[in-house]
Amino acid sequence: MASTIHDVAKLAGVNPSTVSRVINGKASISEETKEKIYAAMQQLDYHPNSVARSLASGLSGAIGVVMDAHDANAFSNEFFSRSLFAIEQVAQAKGYNVIIANSAKRMGGVSSIENLMLERKVDGLILPPSTVKPALLKKVDAFPYVVLGQPDIARQGTCWVDVNNEQGSALAVEHLYKQGYCRIAYLGGDGGTGFVKRRIKGYHSALKSNDAPMIFPTDGTTQEAERNTADALRLPQPPDAFLCNDNITAFGALQALKKAGRKVPADIGVAVFDNYPLAMYTDPPLTAVNVDTAMLGEETARLLFQRIERHITNRQTMLSTSLIERESSCRM
């Protein structure tokens, strides 16, 4: 049924290698033969077999995007799926396919990352920071990969693209100061690992020197955010502004503030990391540190392709955030 390059060659009266060259735009082929070949391809509805092509060329024509999702929620992580969208776009423009894999699962003792790499299913990998561990690095090292996020393990030569969490926090804190808030707290997060660590660092750095840092970690639920907010308000010197680690946390904070009868933004200011669609629909709408996830995915994919094509060997990119000012923090 499906025609091969030999069928095309026979119909066009040429050698398969000539057809191959026409398809790949290599060498010089006369216009005359080109046309004969195109006609034959058309007539036979020929589509090159990408598998055979990969075998011969040594390139799979696919990149792998791995995530460490342990449940469906992690998978539906807005941050990830938005980046994925951009990655797919860049890949498609390059004629590449995107294979997704969950690193959490293993087959026969070999992680899906190694599997994609060792069985030559992909030409490059986009990895989450959590998978970047010495054992893997040793195996992946000679393979083109880019980390989407900043890995905790520093290692020269590891390419990564991340949003500037420090700068984002600082941006929000400075904004809150400008709006006249003076006792700014950081609400949510696990207290300080991975990107939360960097956000808190940025929070610290932007705090005025005589202001005491107030950090209230949570387990990520709205409920605990609500509890912690309520507790914070009962402190002798309560915060008058909250920078929230994520939207779910901010949601809890807003509810606690409402129940406590505090007006936002008049009494208390609220800002949040990440501009989820939800953020503009709360009451009041939330000021948010905006992460350009499309750009993030795009940059990551581009960097990966540069590595695949050997144009570059080493680069770390930090994307700046912007602040979307909404009612929750603007009393002026």
Next chain:
Amino acid sequence: MASTIHDVAKLAGVNPSTVSRVINGKASISEETKEKIYAAMQQLDYHPNSVARSLASGLSGAIGVVMDAHDANAFSNEFFSRSLFAIEQVAQAKGYNVIIANSAKRMGGVSSIENLMLERKVDGLILPPSTVKPALLKKVDAFPYVVLGQPDIARQGTCWVDVNNEQGSALAVEHLYKQGYCRIAYLGGDGGTGFVKRRIKGYHSALKSNDAPMIFPTDGTTQEAERNTADALRLPQPPDAFLCNDNITAFGALQALKKAGRKVPADIGVAVFDNYPLAMYTDPPLTAVNVDTAMLGEETARLLFQRIERHITNRQTMLSTSLIERESSCRM
């Protein structure tokens, strides 16, 4: 660097075909040779080249999941990404990879769907209902594919898996009646295409015969949901309950009701389609028609593999929904 099946064969002192048979568990090989081969594989850190394997076997070892995302939002669609998680799990258990593709983009006039199929990059496809059109069906017909969702174009032989939207609506309406609401409105949706059509059909069917249907379509924004809710309340005979097409819509409805001073659930009942994480964090928490997206993805993937393995040729599956009763609709 990377070792081949020939290297393994040479080291084990056997023929490559024997190694191949051991790897694939075919034919009868003596324990003795098996062990020699395993030892050689171990020593050389051998990993079969999946591309070569695909070429020889005629199977790509991948399935394609296509979506019709035109922007990042569609991509991050909770419904989709949760199903994707389950699909990837099933595929991984089968030793298959998952290639994602955006149908919106085209390369050289060939859609990404056709590309995946015609260039034999995948052994099967999971398609969104929107892509199921006669032109494509003709080409895809002989190829294993399953639609994730119910296609509008009926065609015998088309396999699909969908959630029972009609039943879901009916479930919610019946619940609202039981809670003593008697003027139930349907809020949101585009008025009646695709799954919205089926949800509205279920709404109609569950409505008591002497109750007039009230349908308020929106453009999907919270703002318009808010406006429409406010308008509805000013009607001579206003609704006393809203079944919302989605969470964003419900969010708007809740805000409108709050502004209008109506108590939920005392005065007005609210239920919503899809149990987003958001639904349990609103004030009050929303009663939601729950769609088991994990099951949806799992069933879809399973059905696809059955088709790939030629075990089945035709099946349509409708998954029932359940109702998660929360405060927004429970006044008893």
Next chain:
DNA sequence: AATAGCAACGCAAGCGGTTGCATAAATAAA
């Protein structure tokens, strides 16, 4: 003891492309 049957493995032809090298024809340089 002769034949049949089966287990264990080798041989080699693919699978459908790609690509270095060779060749023939056409053109340019000497």
Next chain:
DNA sequence: TTTATTTATGCAACCGCTTGCGTTGCTATT
């Protein structure tokens, strides 16, 4: 006109694995 170049295409050897068929040696059958 002869030789050096360039252009256009063919030849055939891979890429690494699978698989139908064939061979060898050994055990079971009569």
